[in-house]
Amino acid sequence: MKLDSKIPEGHISQKWTDYKDHLKLVAPNNRPKIDIIVVGTGLAGASAAASFAEMGYNVKAFCYQDSPRRAHSIAAQGGINAAKNYQNDGDSTFRLFYDTIKGGDYRAREANVHRLAEVSGNIIDQCVAQGVPFARDYGGLLDNRSFGGTQVQRTFYAAGQTGQQLLLGAYSSLSRQIGLGRVDMYNRHEMLELVKVDGKARGIIARNLITGEIERHSAHAVIIASGGYGNVYFLSTNAMGSNVTAGWKIHKQGALFANPCYVQIHPTCIPVHGTNQSKLTLMSESLRNSGRIWVPKKKEDAEAIRAGKLKPTQIAEEDRDYYLERRYPAFGNLVPRDVASRAAKERCDAGFGIEANDTNEGVYLDFSTEIQNKGKQTAYAKGNHNPSQEEITTLGKAWLEEKYGNLFTMYQKITDENPYETPMKIYPAVHYTMGGVWVDYNLQSTIPGCFVAGEANFSDHGANRLGASALMQGLADGYFVLPYTVSNYLADDIRTGKISTDLPEFVEAEKSVKDSINKFLSNNGTKSVDHFHKRLGNIMWNKVGMGRNEQGLKEAIEEIAALKEEFFKDVYVPGNADELNPELEKALRVADFIELGQLMAIDGLQRKESCGGHFREEYQDAEGETLRDDENFKFVGAWEYKGYDIKNEELHKEELKYEFIKIAARNYK
């Protein structure tokens, strides 16, 4: 198989414009003859479904929650980037493009990323027009803040609930189309198989999660916008239901899966509390604008803190190691996520972690300096030039509350500690997956007619995603890319007519889904689905986690292969097929996670370099920074499924060409 990325010719700043001008169109009177399926209604799916419906296509949209408004995108906290240069700090399309490529450690596609930067400004205009209440300054204009890995303020936000507001915006557009009868919305439905006819994607098999009924749905094109696969680790910041099933099923049908080993570990999550933990909670990275990260300088202090004999507030300023400011003076606490995460692990591995459990994993995110600074500023702004210490502290805390109140409350509810008084405890956790289904410039997978958008594809973030860029990508894909590229594809389908769900391909796909469900329900094993999921998570976190090495990866590949055998033999799934059955839902998802987990380890093993979220311990420089190998690994690793044994998957390489950006070592010092 030869990978054709279909990147248009021409100068980077003109590629998308020229390309769009020459794409084929579907005339308005022909659009109602065409059906489109959208799997997933997060930012990517909801925006795509709303756009297609508005253009006049017949749209069927699917999500596993009870409402599209609950897609995982709702949880995004910090913000969304756009190159609007409202703050006059030198931002531009090129700079956003440059930061994203560099942030991704030169493992993303230039043309895709430039397109993303180009449409970013439009996204904000679109959302504001929909009534998304972004934060504003006193002049009534939009406010911005900065995020890790950049030196400009280009992030638009709505308190700590940006994803919620953006998703509700997309959901409202989608709701309008549902109300108008142009979208059939299938809530509580899970796509379990893709149906191909003559090699093209022509429909899906879905399970109605309430009745258990297996349904056939046909269409002229299928768009997968099913989100990321971070839950392969069991513990992650993803919603509990997030899964890889849609992406993995199309992979098994011929779509290549790219860069599966690129997983983003987010530096600011609440540390694990104990063995019953079900998921991890993120504290928005925007907190790094105001918080300073440190651990004790002396090991004895760290030990005393863990033993509960010392409080962080009792550690003198000179005994604190602000290790990010020390190591990376130019970016300080705002280094990119992969850098910040590894630096925390390095300190904890060296014995300076502060969490009082058997992991000892945790560092401090301290707001006391900010409270003083902002308190003073506010007092001065109010004309009080001689504020007392108490006044300063009160004003400083009020400033923090206005900016991050909901996050502080969330932290307090979970940990029972007051972050206004004592530093937050944070530790890195699995957060976002840069890998995903391989797509070309049109966002089409290697299966004709099957497009993939948002976190489910691999295309824009390289080996590491900068903060506030996933929301941007999801909406860019759905509002501004797919409407053009999918129409181009569909232009050849205006005479095809309705696709019958009685075709043998549908019958067969339905049977295979039913067979796998029945197999689980009649398995008579002894262990719960979660038991296996947790074991998979353990292997993944320890051997395919923040740092990986050859030996660990090799072990992981074997251990997961064995786990897979055991899972299919010994899993116990209660209940029936024809009812709401959450254990069955989980079993079907975990089966796919196990196979993907193995592929992640295989992909990590072949990539003999360190870059972004993929840190191979053998490849680091004297200061512990990533050592990329551009000579040999400047490619996208795209895997082709070759049957039951994942070890047989075949690697295809898409060379990455950097014509408009000069590759350099990634330096944040």
Add this chain to the structure above:
Amino acid sequence: MSAAKNINISLQIWRQKNSKEKGKMETYKLNDVSTASSFLEMLDQLNEQLVNERKEPVAFDHDCREGICGMCSLYINGRAHGPDTGITTCQLHMRMFNDGDTIVIEPWRSAAFPVIKDLIVDRTSFDRIQQAGGFVSVNTSGNTIDANATPIPKEDADKAFEAAACIGCGACVATCKNGSAMLFVGAKVSQYALLPQGRVEATARVLNMVRQMDEEGFGNCTNTGACEIECPKGISLENIARMNREFLSASLK
């Protein structure tokens, strides 16, 4: 911080096979629950125990477990989202309970939210209300004016945001003795009423949303204010007042 410890509890949980069959309360014992666990992690633990005993686990709704998706519900000891204010069930932690406690768990109960199974109810009536008018009719083309072309007073933007923060969980309905959805609908109507983008269709919006709300079988608001107290996002009763004003002026047009 109070150090985490393990407690033993007893649970009374509503079990109902599906929307057609009758349900009943069942009692379960659960030991060694860490007080650092969330309420839903406690239910996970119960379900693990039930699966190991080859019994059917309890079905309950949840997804983000961060207090933002609005999927979790649960009526706990007679209160929507349990014994704490300003939170969802997924944010409720077991440190709120004592060793030996009996905890009663029921689904949301409202005519407009039929039970699907055990503790899971159908809240799609909220979606249908939104579909009736909870949007700005702008095309998704991106050919809109520059976002800063219409300055919006910070105060209005903040108020719109506060209304928009509703997560659609339905606690307001569940806790209201009339099963009224006015807080939810009021929040939506307010968000758009406060922003210039939403003004053009304000009349049609409020009329359509209120009509749909009535059709879905939600009760009337008698201003008891229980909804505001149990709302995890602090949505204020002001929004109901604003909706009423919007409705009145729309009806007079």
